[in-house]
Amino acid sequence: MFTENPLRDGLRVGRTLDPTSVVIFGATGDLTARKLVPALFSQAVEGELPPAFNIVGYARRDWSQERFRDWLYQSIKENSRYDPDADGRHVWENFAQHLYYVQGNFNEAEGYCRLDRFLRDLAEEWQMPDNRLYYLAAPPSWFDDIILNIDAANMAHQEGVWRRIVIEKPFGHDLDSAHALNDTVNSVFDEEQVYRIDHYLGKETVQNILVVRFANTIFEPIWNRRYVDHVQISVVEPSGAEDREEFYDEAGVIRDIVQNHLLQLLTLIAMEPPVAYEAGAIRDEKVKVLRAARPIEGAQVAAQTVRGQYTAGTINGERVPGYTELEGIPRDSDTATYAAIKWYVDNWRWQGVPFYLRSGKRLPTRVTEVSIHFKEPPHLLFGQGKDGHLHTNVLALRIQPDEGISLRFESKLPGQGLERRAVTMDFRYGTAFGVVNPPDAYERLLLDAIAGDATLFARRDEIEWAWRLVDPILAEWEGGEHAPPLETYEAGTWGPAGADALLKRDGRRWRRL
Amino acid sequence: MTEVVRTEVKRVGLTAIRDELRALWSSEALGEKPIVQARSHNLVVYTDASRHNVDDLVEHIIRVNSLRPGRVLLVEYDPTADEKLDAWATIYCQLQKDHQVCSEMVVMQVGGVLRSEIHSTVISLLAPDLPVILWWMQLPDVEDHLYENVVAEADRLLIDSDFFPNIAEDFVTLASISSPPVGDLAWARLTPWRRRLAAFWDFPQLRESLEHIHSLEIQHAARKPHADSNRALLLVGWLAERLGWRLAEASALEAGGYEITYRHNGESIRVQLEEIVPDGVPPGELAAISLQAGHGENLERPHLRFDPEHGCIEQKIGDVAQRDWAFRPVEPAEALAEELDYNHDAAFQAALNQAVAIVRMAHR
Numbered sequence: 001m002f003t004e005n006p007l008r009d010g011l012r013v014g015r016t017l018d019p020t021s022v023v024i025f026g027a028t029g030d031l032t033a034r035k036l037v038p039a040l041f042s043q044a045v046e047g048e049l050p051p052a053f054n055i056v057g058y059a060r061r062d063w064s065q066e067r068f069r070d071w072l073y074q075s076i077k078e079n080s081r082y083d084p085d086a087d088g089r090h091v092w093e094n095f096a097q098h099l100y101y102v103q104g105n106f107n108e109a110e111g112y113c114r115l116d117r118f119l120r121d122l123a124e125e126w127q128m129p130d131n132r133l134y135y136l137a138a139p140p141s142w143f144d145d146i147i148l149n150i151d152a153a154n155m156a157h158q159e160g161v162w163r164r165i166v167i168e169k170p171f172g173h174d175l176d177s178a179h180a181l182n183d184t185v186n187s188v189f190d191e192e193q194v195y196r197i198d199h200y201l202g203k204e205t206v207q208n209i210l211v212v213r214f215a216n217t218i219f220e221p222i223w224n225r226r227y228v229d230h231v232q233i234s235v236v237e238p239s240g241a242e243d244r245e246e247f248y249d250e251a252g253v254i255r256d257i258v259q260n261h262l263l264q265l266l267t268l269i270a271m272e273p274p275v276a277y278e279a280g281a282i283r284d285e286k287v288k289v290l291r292a293a294r295p296i297e298g299a300q301v302a303a304q305t306v307r308g309q310y311t312a313g314t315i316n317g318e319r320v321p322g323y324t325e326l327e328g329i330p331r332d333s334d335t336a337t338y339a340a341i342k343w344y345v346d347n348w349r350w351q352g353v354p355f356y357l358r359s360g361k362r363l364p365t366r367v368t369e370v371s372i373h374f375k376e377p378p379h380l381l382f383g384q385g386k387d388g389h390l391h392t393n394v395l396a397l398r399i400q401p402d403e404g405i406s407l408r409f410e411s412k413l414p415g416q417g418l419e420r421r422a423v424t425m426d427f428r429y430g431t432a433f434g435v436v437n438p439p440d441a442y443e444r445l446l447l448d449a450i451a452g453d454a455t456l457f458a459r460r461d462e463i464e465w466a467w468r469l470v471d472p473i474l475a476e477w478e479g480g481e482h483a484p485p486l487e488t489y490e491a492g493t494w495g496p497a498g499a500d501a502l503l504k505r506d507g508r509r510w511r512r513l
Numbered sequence: 514m515t516e517v518v519r520t521e522v523k524r525v526g527l528t529a530i531r532d533e534l535r536a537l538w539s540s541e542a543l544g545e546k547p548i549v550q551a552r553s554h555n556l557v558v559y560t561d562a563s564r565h566n567v568d569d570l571v572e573h574i575i576r577v578n579s580l581r582p583g584r585v586l587l588v589e590y591d592p593t594a595d596e597k598l599d600a601w602a603t604i605y606c607q608l609q610k611d612h613q614v615c616s617e618m619v620v621m622q623v624g625g626v627l628r629s630e631i632h633s634t635v636i637s638l639l640a641p642d643l644p645v646i647l648w649w650m651q652l653p654d655v656e657d658h659l660y661e662n663v664v665a666e667a668d669r670l671l672i673d674s675d676f677f678p679n680i681a682e683d684f685v686t687l688a689s690i691s692s693p694p695v696g697d698l699a700w701a702r703l704t705p706w707r708r709r710l711a712a713f714w715d716f717p718q719l720r721e722s723l724e725h726i727h728s729l730e731i732q733h734a735a736r737k738p739h740a741d742s743n744r745a746l747l748l749v750g751w752l753a754e755r756l757g758w759r760l761a762e763a764s765a766l767e768a769g770g771y772e773i774t775y776r777h778n779g780e781s782i783r784v785q786l787e788e789i790v791p792d793g794v795p796p797g798e799l800a801a802i803s804l805q806a807g808h809g810e811n812l813e814r815p816h817l818r819f820d821p822e823h824g825c826i827e828q829k830i831g832d833v834a835q836r837d838w839a840f841r842p843v844e845p846a847e848a849l850a851e852e853l854d855y856n857h858d859a860a861f862q863a864a865l866n867q868a869v870a871i872v873r874m875a876h877r
Contacts, residue, residue, distance in 0.1 A: 002720050006755045007711035010860030012704055012851070016715050045839050047708060051715045052835075090825040094837045128716070426549055428614070 017450050018162070019052035019128035021119055025146050026138030027057025027068070027101065031168065035199075036137060037072050037099075038080035039442035045082040045091050048447060052128035056100045058115055059138075068101035081439070106138060107145045112153035119155075133449055134165040143167065144184050151188040158193075166195045166449050169260050170251065171458070174474065175467035182460045195449045196458040200261045200368075202441030202448075205403040205429055207456070209268045209370070210277075212397065212405065219395070220273070222374070224349045229375045229392065231355045232511055233265050236363040238315045240491070241337065245328035252335040253307075254470050254477070257359040261368075263290065263466045264458070265399075266355055269370055270345050279454040283462060290465035292347040301476035302484045306498040308338035310362040313491030320362065320491045334486050336477065337361040340499035342506075343469075356503060358510070362491035367513040368399035382410075382418055391422035394511065403429040530619055530638060533602045537617070543604065547612040551582035554853065555639045557663060558587045560650040562622075564676070570650075571620070576846035578616050579607050581853045584640045585618040588631060588659075594624025598631070632662035644668045646853060647693075651676060652683045655690070664693065671852050673698040673845075674743040675797050681765075681872040684746070688869045694857040699744050699797065700864070701848035705840055706748065706799055706817070709826055713815045722807035723756060728783045732800040735788035738769030741797040743868075745786045748799070749773065750867030751860065758782055760867070763874040771875055793821035798842050 008016050022040070024032050043049050057068055073096070076084050084092035102118050104111020123130035134150065136143055147165070150156050156163050167185065172178025185194055200206055213219055222228070235257050241248040248256065267286035274281035296304050311322035324331050338360035345355065374393040394408040405427045413419040448456055476482045487496030494500075494510070503509050537543075538550070556577075560570060567589050574585055591597055599622045606615040619638060623631050639645055647667035653660045664670060670690065674697050677683035687695065714720050731748060735741040753760065758775035765771055773784040794800045801818040816829040825837040843851075 002714075002723055005711060005714045005720065006723070007707070007714060007752075009755065010858075011707055011711055012855070012858075019716065047705070047712075047838050051712045090820075090823045090837045091839045127718075428549060428609075428612075 017048075017050035017447065018131050019050050019126075020131045020133055020450050021054040021056055021122060022133045022135060022446070022450075023056045023058060023115070023119065024135045024137050025058050025106065026136070026142070028059040028061045028063065028071070029137055031137040032057065033071070033075035034079050035440065035442045036135065036446070038076050038078075039440050039446055041076045041084065041092070041095055042081045042439065043443050043447060044095050050450065052126050054098045054100060054122055054126070056102060056115070056119060056122070058102050058104055058111070060103070060105055062103055063101055065099075065101050069096050069099050072096075072099060106142045107149070109149055109152050112149045112155065116153045116155050130161045132161075132163050133446075134163070136165065136167050140168075140170055143181060147184050147188050156188050156193070162193075162452070163189075164193050164195060164449060164452070165189050166197050166446075166457075168197055170255060171196055171260075171463045172467065173251070173255060175464060175471050178463055178467050182464065186460070191460060192454070194460070195445075195454055196460075196463060197445055197449075198260050198264055198458055199441040199445065200264055200399075201456040201458075202443075202445040203399060203403075204438060204444075205397070205399045206265070206268065208403075208405075208429065209265075209397055210282075214273050223372075225351055225353045227374055228353050229373045230353060230506075230508060231269060232371045232373065233262055233269070233355065233357045233369075234371075234511075234513060235261055235265075235359040235368045236513065237361060237366045238363060238492075239366075240310070240320060240362050241323060241326060241329065245326050248337075249329050249333055249335045252477075253337055253339045253359050253361070254474055258339055258341065258357065259466050259470045260458075262357045262359055263469065265368075265370055266293070266343070266345075266357065267462075269372075270350055270355070272349070277455070279457075282455055283459045287459070287461050287465055288347075289345060290462065290469060292345050292350075293469055294344040294346050295469060295472055296341070296343065297472040298476070299482050301473055301480070302482045304342040304502075305473055305477075305484055306338075306340040306487065306496060306502050307336035307477055307484055308360065308487045308489045308496035308499070309333075309335065310337050310360075310491045311488045313362065313493065315362060315364070315492045322491065323361075336486065338363075338489060338495045338499070340495065340502050341473070342502060354506065356508075356510070358495065358499060360489075360495050363494060364492055365513060366401065369396055369511075369513060370399070371396040371511050373508075373511075382420060396511070405429075530600055530602060530634070534604075534617055534619070537602055537604050538615075540604070543606060543615065544613070546608065548606070549612055549614045551614045551616050552584050552640055552643060553581065554583040554643050555645045556583050556585045556648060556853070557635060557639075557645060557667070558585065558648045558650065559659070559663070560587070560589055562589050562591045563593065565650055571618075573844075573846045573849065574618065575605055576844075577849045577853070578605055578618070580846065580850040582614065582616040583643070583646075583853075584616065584638075586635055586638055587618060587620045588635060589620060589622045590628055591622060591624040594622075596627055597622060597624030598627045629658045632659050635663055636666055639666065646671060648672075648849070652686055653690070667693050669693050669696060669856055671696045671698065671849070673848075674747075675699050675702075675741070677743060680743045680746065681876045684743070684865065684869050684872055688865050695862070695865075696852040696855060696858060697747075697861060697865070698845065698848040698852060700747060700858070700861045701851040702798070702843040703744055703748055703751075704851065705826070705838075705843065706802065707751065709817050709828060709838055710748075710752075710802060710815075712828075713830070719813060722811065722813045724778060725780065725808060726756070726777075726782050726804055726806040727780070728785075728803075728805045730785045730787065730801075730803045732787045732789050732802075734791035734794040734796050734798050734800055735769060736791065736796045738788065739765065740769075740788075742771065742786060742788070744797050744799060746771075746868040746871060747861075747864045748802075749784055749786070749871065750864035753867045754860075754863040760870050760874060763871045765872075765875040771871065773871055773875075794819060795842050 005016055102115045172181050267289040270289045271285040274285045309323050323337050324333050340358040343355045372395040376392055396406045398404050407425045408422050410420045411423045413421050487498050489496045601620045604615050604617045606613040645667045646669045647664055648671040670693050714723050731745045733745040753775060758777045761776045762774040769788040771786040775782040789800055803816045805814050807813045814831045818827045820827055824841050826840040827837050828835045
């Protein structure tokens with residue numbers, strides 16, 4: 001008897017996924033419409049879904065199956081990589097047969113019993129094992145209710161089948177709340193069943209950071225304090241806080257971006273080589289980075305952090321209102337929409353190398369980039385350049401858009417003299433591999449969760465260590481005596497003057513994005 | 514989709530190809546957008562103009578270059594010409610928002626005795642330190658001087674068994690090539706079918722039936738009797754190798770198609786390859802795969818059928834429809850691009866060996 005499917009061995013694409021029902025809590029929300037179901041439909045068209053596969057929505061709205069399917073059809077049409085009327089027409093008809101809706105309240109046990117019965121019947125009808133991937137797409141305030149009711153209905157129990165849960169960020173709003181949420185989650189699910197999703201980790205180019213670092217021999221020997229002067233990590237965007245004012249004013253840039261995306265990038269850049277490419281080994285190394293990051297506390301907060309808030313300005317030729325002019329934002333709000341932070345990682349590899357992190361809203365362009373700035377040559381054989389600058393080597397890993405890697409180095413200008421100019425060697429991810437329609441990060445991550453691969457998901461201790469790092473900063477920013485001033489910056493500029501000063505004090509400047 | 518532009522096609526002397534390539538890279542025809550030269554391999558293509566439509570081929574290669582950029586050296590042999598030797602160089606660019614990604618192609622037209630001399634030019638034009646993939650568009654003659662010299666530089670040899678005129682003999686010849694690793698574009702065209710077939714047994718409860726397959730029927734489109742059976746044979750070979758079947762009997766049917774018997778665990782497996790008239794299904798493409806597996810109440814009848822009208826493969830077990838998979842026959846450029854991603858493919862080699870065993874027994 002074959003325990004594994006022998007026809008999968010040597011097959012060029014795809015992986016074997018167990019028959020699965022994905023159960024979305026909060027299924028009538030924006031995330032389901034914009035990301036989750038369009039991502040699953042794209043994978044259906046590409047033939048990557050398991051042989052038996054259902055999507056079951058659970059939400060409070062009194063919708064019929066038909067309404068749910070019609071609504072998802074429209075969502076797929078607007079947000080999927082494939083058009084259900086064109087390439088995916090026949091697939092849609094099939095896909096739609098496996099979409100179901102169960103109405104129920106998040107805080108009423110009875111609804112979960114109905115849901116459980118429905119899922120059991122569904123597994124029987126399709127003659128498939130009752131494997132379930134629960135996806136919490138509801139507002140975070142409902143997470144506790146949902147998890148505890150899943151437990152009460154005995155829906156987390158695994159016997160001959162598997163049950164997993166995907167949790168969307170934010171994972172708490174500080175260390176205490178994250179700890180409490182994790183306690184609740186782990187009181188019902190073992191850590192191996194829990195998939196905390198940060199969609200940044202599903203991006204090809206974020207995964208490529210590990211490949212660039214650990215599949216090449218030329219980078220790793222110089223990836224340390226002997227050769228690296230400093231590292232810059234930027235996540236900037238031109239959009240404002242519109243459409244999520246209430247959430248954003250509570251969260252601010254630190255909770256929205258720094259605690260998760262920026263620190264995830266920091267760990268991938270700074271981590272030691274894992275012993276294997278597997279979830280446990282990689283997450284162990286990431287946690288070590290967070291543990292080694294020097295806490296920024298008390299007076300250091302004023303010295304090493306900058307906070308800003310945008311005012312009205314112009315983005316791409318259009319006037320945009322200032323943050324406090326938005327409906328739903330208090331006129332006197334002191335929520336930061338920009339952060340620049342200088343961090344140190346106190347370990348053998350990175351001692352003394354500053355990591356400058358910045359993130360802001362209403363900046364001129366949307367860029368996520370990590371740049372490694374190397375030290376000057378020990379002896380300036382050719383002196384300073386004509387423009388008075390020595391352009392040190394920079395290795396830039398562009399996460400989005402125009403994903404790729406570039407290396408800046410000095411080159412001789414043609415001619416009699418020895419004039420130099422900085423030139424760039426460019427690798428564009430999309431063009432080199434002919435990727436014209438890359439999969440969304442959710443596509444990768446959803447399939448990983450179904451496959452039981454937690455490598456690209458955050459572990460409990462990762463989340464909590466990240467909060468340990470940002471909590472002292474938040475404490476000062478939100479009423480402490482060492483808060484840096486809340487600087488304003490005009491929308492469409494590169495952020496507050498203090499951010500430039502932070503680097504200028506160290507004799508450095510932000511890379512132009 | 515990005516727009517593809519090309520510089521003028523420039524006729525050049527053989528010795529001046531390098532200079533012309535250099536000149537083209539600084540040509541004004543490339544426009545003002547910054548240029549990114551992209552090259553991940555050398556693709557050397559050999560074609561016989563009397564057998565293949567070179568214009569179509571060039572279009573396929575341009576498409577492949579947008580998927581897998583590389584330097585392309587196309588040798589076009591004109592068997593009707595005497596002492597002919599012409600060369601053209603072109604650069605193709607995909608226009609992006611703020612830059613363009615470009616790669617180059619050199620076409621060498623050769624006729625007469627000069628054919629046996631062209632290899633030195635081809636070798637001198639290879640971009641250094643990049644893998645060399647040789648796509649020989651017909652069954653290679655291992656004693657051919659040109660083939661012998663070019664294949665010596667190649668890291669991988671690609672052929673397309675869809676073009677083999679006599680699959681029984683040609684598979685045997687192909688299987689005898691031991692170096693470099695061989696790839697077949699027809700094998701890449703089977704990838705979607707192999708995936709769909711494998712998916713049946715992702716259900717653990719069905720897996721036991723894999724040990725007890727009684728019959729396998731494959732329909733494929735054929736232009737005439739005894740033609741276009743290469744993919745069907747490879748698919749049978751793949752299943753036989755993966756499932757440990759032992760070939761017992763094989764015969765080529767007079768009207769076309771094959772009847773094959775395998776043995777496994779003391780049971781017989783009856784395999785039938787049936788040729789059908791192409792009707793919306795391109796020649797060589799599979800039209801349907803049906804199996805019977807298991808015993809008694811647990812008898813399973815997985816079935817896949819290509820529906821060209823709706824562009825999908827229907828998946829059924831018995832009469833119960835399971836799902837439809839979007840499908841259209843793999844285009845030449847896609848098959849070539851897929852093969853460029855692989856080096857040695859053990860699954861193909863094993864399937865080919867099994868297919869050779871079938872045709873040897875059937876045609877002895």
